[in-house]
Amino acid sequence: MRLSGLVLFIISLLWLVSPQPATAVEEGQLVKKDGKWEYYSGEDPGLKYLYQKGLITQEEYDKGLRVIENKERLSKPNYSIDVNNGLNIRVGEKFFLKLRLLTQVRYSYSTYNSAWGTVGDSRNPEILGGQVEYRAVRHQSDRSAFSVPRARLQFLGYAFDPDLRYNFSWGLDQFTSDQEGGSGRAKLLDAYIASWHIPWLTAQVGQQRVWFNRSQIASIATSTFADNMIVQNMFAANLISNRDVGISILSDEDQYRFNYAVGIWNGAGANLARDGTSVSQTVLAPTGTPGAQPSGITRTYNYNTRFLGGEMMYTARALFKISGNPGYGQGDILNSRVPQAAIAVGYAYNPGQNYLSSIRSDIVDRAYRQGVAKNNNGRLLGGGIYDFQTYEVDFIGKYQGWSLQSEGYYRQQHLRDAFAGTLPFDLTTVPNPNNPTQNALVIGPQPVELGDAWGWYVQAGKYLIPRKLELAVRYGVFDPSTKQKDDLTKELGVAINYSFDGTYNNRLVIDYSNITSGSGGRAPDRYPWEYQPGFGSDLIENRINVQYQFYF
DSSP: OHHHHHHHHHHHHHHHHSOOOOOOOOOEEEEEETTEEEEEEOSOHHHHHHHHTTSSOHHHHHHHHHHHHHHHHHHSOSEEEEESSSEEEEETTTEEEEEEEEEEEEEEEEEEOHHHHHTOBOSSOOEESSSEEOOOBOOOSOEEEEEEEEEEEEEEEEESEEEEEEEEEEEOOOOSSOSSSOTTSOEEEEEEEEEOSSGGGEEEEEEEEOSSOHHHHSOGGGOSSSSOOHHHHHTOTTSSOSEEEEEEEEOOTTTOSEEEEEEEEOSSOTTOOOOOEEEEEOOOOOOOSTTSOOTTBOOOEEEEEEEOTTOOEEEEEEEEEEESOOOSOSSOTTOOSSOEEEEEEEEEEEEEEEEEOTTTOTTSOHHHHHHHHHTTOGGGTBEEEEEEEEEEEEEEEEETTEEEEEEEEEEEEEEEESSTTOOOSBGGGSBOTTOTTOBHHHHOOOOOOOOOEEEEEEEEEEEEETTTEEEEEEEEEEESOTTSOSOOEEEEEEEEEEESSSSSSEEEEEEEEEEEEEOOSOOTTOOOGGGSTTTTOEEEEEEEEEEEEEEO
């Protein structure tokens, strides 16, 4: 009896595991609707009725079921919409669009020492009025202001092919000092097409970030502080901004340990074409007679003559991942469980840059000159035609909430031609650098030797509460002109930021900066301020930023 029971059990088990013909069974799934779970049958009730009544065979039932499934698949929408770090829209397998919005709202408060109210900064700013002029910018009171430093809309994704990608972004940023009247106006940031078909040989064409130094590659949305340091912006490859128009060839850093990037660019920054140097031509000699130009003035007609239009900027970067994949975000917001570290070097060659004096070539694009001054390279303006070579090395490390990054820079500032065949419009406005009581009519304008520029910074941070609360400190130094003195700038910063959701999308940043700048050193076409009391003394600013970041 026991033996027959065992045989029956074995026969039953073999029947269960052996292949069985398909039969019409109740299949479906639970679907949540209006807060309640309901059972949804995947079968067609009519087809099931015919099968159960024996009016159709199993084969006919299976064929009919496949027809119904294909019909349902074709009738469903061929797209999906979801929210994940932006609004994501997918249509089939050949189109994807991600929409992102970055908004930073800030309150800033700055105090200035007495030197700011007397000597001021006469080396970097360029004042735009009826004519472009150089004056000392002074602060005789503290400054308090609300602003929206960054408001940006980004469209990125792929079309036709997942490896054919695009990025289009607008910026409506506000600036503390805006002489062009463009603060808050829409400005194109990115517009490029990229091919990622070959991971080690990707190509990007259009307006994009210049893959040169770490601080300029990283998104400002991932910064530990409210703003970059002055030294980080000053040593941009084009001296103007972190974006340019051109082509870059690079490897996919997410796939390889050793990576590279090379690029060819206009070298004039975002939204600017490189037409070379604008030169005004002298046609009338001064006579002092009635109806003619006054004596000493050689105001000219602008023939808009251009040359050096064939010059381009060239960049190269090589990166080696020592461990892991640290990326370009500054803090260790992911609380890495294994060390993340990388080291990189970069080189940029930007020849034939037109920094001619504004009293010689007043039709040079003002946005170009303002970009130079905004990045704290205004001391070079008025010097002539420059060839720039910039070298950089950077390091980043992250581990268990700790982060450390540093960069070092050196820029060769070769003066190709101080005047480029131009004549000043009004000789009485050109100062005699050796005697403040005389103008250039006495001995003629004299070029100023600035030399090269160098700088470095180091930044360290720690997430006191993983993915939530970070404390960081940074320090940087740069010398804009090695052949001048009393012009070093030193910057010390401390920041605390809190992420409400454990990402960069919703966070509060509070930082403090102490910026000490030497007011000395000569600069082209500037009045010899060294004759004024206090020239060369330190300009000290203490700044506090409170900034909320919304990144959808």
